[in-house]
Amino acid sequence: MTPATTTTPEWLAEAVASGRLDAGWVQVFAALPRSLFLPDVIWPKDPDSGQNVRVDRRRDPSGWAAWAEQDVPIVTQWDDQPDPAAAGQTATSSSSQPSLVAGMLADLDVRPGHRVLDLGVGTGWTTALLAARVAAGTVVGIEYDPAVAEAARARITAVGLVADVIVGDGAAGWPDGAPYDRVQCTYAVRRIPTAWVEQTRPGGVILAPWETTLTHQGALVRLTVQEDGIASGPFLWPVRFMGSRPERTPQIDRNDYLPPGGGWPPGTVESATRLRPADLWATPYGPAWWMIGLLVPDMVYATSSRKDGTVLGWLFSLRCRSWAIAFFDDAPEAEVYQGGPRRLWDEVEAAHRWWTEQGRPGHEDFGLTVGPDGERVWLRSPDRPLPATLAG
Structure with missing residues (x-):
């Protein structure tokens, strides 16, 4: 050449x-x-x-x-x-x-x-x-x-x-x-296929952008395949890639979760939060929202705005008809409404609290292990998997 x-x-x-x-x-x-x-x-x-x-x-x-x-x-x-x-x-x-x-x-x-x-x-x-x-x-x-x-x-x-x-x-x-x-x-994946591990020789490397359903802001993971067929390694740095076509998230219709005519459905719970968009999704490539996607699975989000500047943060579960919405205005606390079998905003609050207690770790502090029993994300060491109680 x-x-x-x-x-x-x-x-x-x-x-x-x-x-x-x-x-x-x-x-x-x-x-x-x-x-x-x-x-x-x-x-x-x-x-x-x-x-x-x-x-x-x-x-x-x-x-x-x-x-x-x-x-x-x-x-x-x-x-x-x-x-x-x-x-x-x-x-x-x-x-x-x-x-x-x-x-x-x-x-x-x-x-x-x-x-x-x-x-x-x-x-x-x-x-x-x-x-x-x-x-x-x-x-x-x-x-x-x-x-x-x-x-x-x-x-x-x-x-x-x-x-x-x-x-x-x-x-x-x-x-x-x-x-x-x-x-x-x-392209971004939400799981590392078993075939990749099986087709990589011991000592070989798998490099892939890995994301959750919550956000397309993912992280690059570098796995080394071991003699026993288990692949493990750290997340390296935040990236954003187009997702795998077979793993595309279906379009969410809010009318499937909330009455189209307005008003809150029976069983709606009202609360308040001091978290702001800047604490969650508003920081490009920030670790908080990506990490929350690790701990709060099968959830997507959307945002919208009112003429008065109020930002609405929507959460929807992919496994049931649970939903949550927060109204972010100039007040120190945002109003939150949520309903369905899951309390999505409570799960987000718990995940963010856990992240803060761990010292607000970055992408590079997490890692992934892939084996016969599936995938396991860990913090700082493979023997420190993320808490299952928050991942439920």
Whole structure:
């Protein structure tokens, strides 16, 4: 491969200077710029506005090239549509922020000669980077969307690399290529599939974004597979990725929980809370809301606002028709109403209290163990699982 660029991007130079990536990656990234793996129409996230902007290479080639080189995530598909003409409701495929890609490759610690399973091929860029780093025929990529897989396969071939791109559900892995030294997932999951552990050799590493039903702000977990087939390891840092398509949370209809005509249903309990959105979900990538998702399972939330500035925080259970709503205004205490078999706001209060008592631990203080009995999240040590009484 002939390097396509001669200038090392700042995000890559920093990763190498810090020691997270070895210098060999510079040549790989230089030979495989992200622009080789992007479609003509892209939706990069503008860091100033926070919005995705539509850029068409056929109409604005210089603008397209400039966005392709920026350290921003780029949406390449909306609402599962092969070639959408405009931005949709839900981003369903993308090219990750380059610094994030570099950080994950550093944590994956892939070496020449490793066999690698890359889950969530997307545009094919990361799969190609891995293929260039290891050796021909030692990287298997899995992509759920057939059209996305076909395009990625063509791009990888066009740059002269060899990687098997399989269409299928990444949760099943690909046993024909096992055992793997490294398994990397580039979409968020809510559980680590048993197949990934079974297909990874002892001493091998599984790296995946892991989230709860409560929030898409997840955390990257790095598991090492042990001789007994159990995988365990720490959460590293907060990340946000598109979720696994088979694990998508169904849309919540408030009318299924509350009377559509207004008023509180029988059995509604009224209380108050001193917690504020800033203590919970309002801090980007903050650990509190992610941690509450660990302790209060099968729950989703939504927010809305009134004209007077009052913020409404809604909670809904996915396992029953329990609900809660808090009204956040300028008062020191927010009114709370909740109903159903679960007292969702009480569970949130208890989880936040436990987190505070533990010294407000961050993502990196938690870890995950995956074995025959399922998954277990722990705090600071595998022998300190999260309290089951709060997780109920």
